Amino acid sequence: MLTLKYLFQNNDLAEMILKNWSYDPESLDMFQYYRISSNAVYPFRDQGEVRLLRFAPVEEKNQINLIAELEFLRYLRTNHYGAMEAMPSLSGTELVEAHTPWGTYYASVFKRVPGSQLGGIELNDAILYCYGQALGELHQLSRRFTPEQEEKRRWTYTDVLNWMQENLRDFPTETSALNEVEFLRTYFATWPMTQQNFGLIHYDFEPDNVFYDEGSMSCYAIDFDDSMYHWYAMDVEQSLESLREEIEPEQWEVKKQQFLNGYWSKAGERYDLEDMFPACRRFANLYGYVRMLRSVAEQWSHEPEWMSGLRARLERKMTEKAEQFGKTIEC
Known part of the structure; x- marks a missing residue:
């Protein structure tokens, strides 16, 4: 932010x-x-x-x-x-x-894209399936995408790690976050990188960034501002993590499967995504942490009440995101 x-x-x-x-x-x-x-x-x-x-x-x-x-x-x-x-x-x-x-x-x-934000409507099975299809189709198209100029490619997950490392140098006490950058850099270096599992992702394919148009029964995606080259599992994990907040716990497994069924109907040959989720979550938590840290770093006297409240909420979120720093990743 x-x-x-x-x-x-x-x-x-x-x-x-x-x-x-x-x-x-x-x-x-x-x-x-x-x-x-x-x-x-x-x-x-x-x-x-x-x-x-x-x-x-x-x-x-x-x-x-x-x-x-x-x-x-x-x-x-x-x-x-x-x-x-x-x-x-x-x-x-x-x-x-x-x-x-x-x-x-x-x-x-x-x-403006047509339809309503998924975060504001009832997510029945058909809509969840369509949501998954939209992400699967995005990844399938990404596999075939080649930028016109190589020097104007979107940044990669390694560029993001470098960006985080550079920003954390301004915060000498943030040693655990800095160690987390190096941990993830080493961890991801062991992952296979193929055309099937790695490419340009949306990164923020959450329900508020996807609209469902009832007339055409289609989904429309917005806000590609955070796109990067990463493993496609990152997009799936981020989508499911956001989707979980919209679903009653007792319905979660069934609804999750509807999304994944839609995803694989468009994404091509299946492979094991879920073993990759824990490391993807660690990346998302670290990236969110550093962005928030940078956002709240500067303080002013006589801040408006809304800003003080926002600062407090962001600091609570940062504490939550930092809980896994330095721990072993369990698949």
Whole structure:
């Protein structure tokens, strides 16, 4: 997530950046439905159609990753996969570097996908199966994807480990997290890496980032901002971990199997995924921990109450994520 100082609503900033695209001026009242986490996202309309302006400070993002994300989205849509579609700016580019009085930002605009967030609807067996299918199809398409320019590839899990290590150097007391980076680096180095089990993943394919359209009985994925090259098991584990929060415990095994049945119906030849889950969970916990640590590092006097509350919640989550640091991984 962004550092806390970037979590404030700023309609003037959003409007200034949005001037790089066409929009309906009367729709700017939709800015009240903004959200900010890893990016600021402000809804608006263009010729009556809902669009989403996404932006973040350049120091918080990697430009090559953003360019690679947009290329992958074009590839997915060319192959008729349900993913969000970027809209060209007035200058014809999908990614804009906007210079403002508040700093420089990377920005893009996306069409709103149809349907409702899975996190907000009842997940019956058919929808769970469709959810699994959407992830399986994504991985199948990823296996065939080759970036146009090798030097503009999305980053890999090793790049993420390097990023975590670099950030942790600013926190001398975080020795257990730093040791966890090295532990996972060594652990993953023993895993086989094949076209079947490794490729470009979504990383955050949770119910809030997948929409179900009842009319077409199809799923649509958004928010590819965290994509990386990793083992496909990472996506499956992350999806199931998020899905568990939506399912009653007594129904979990049956619902989990519906998702996995849908996944394997599209993902190709089966192989053992679940033995890989514990290490994937450790990676996700560590990555989340370092991002939160970086986000809450800077403190100010007289912080607003909402920020103090958010800081406290994030620190509790960090404590939970750090519980497994240094322990043996049991498959």
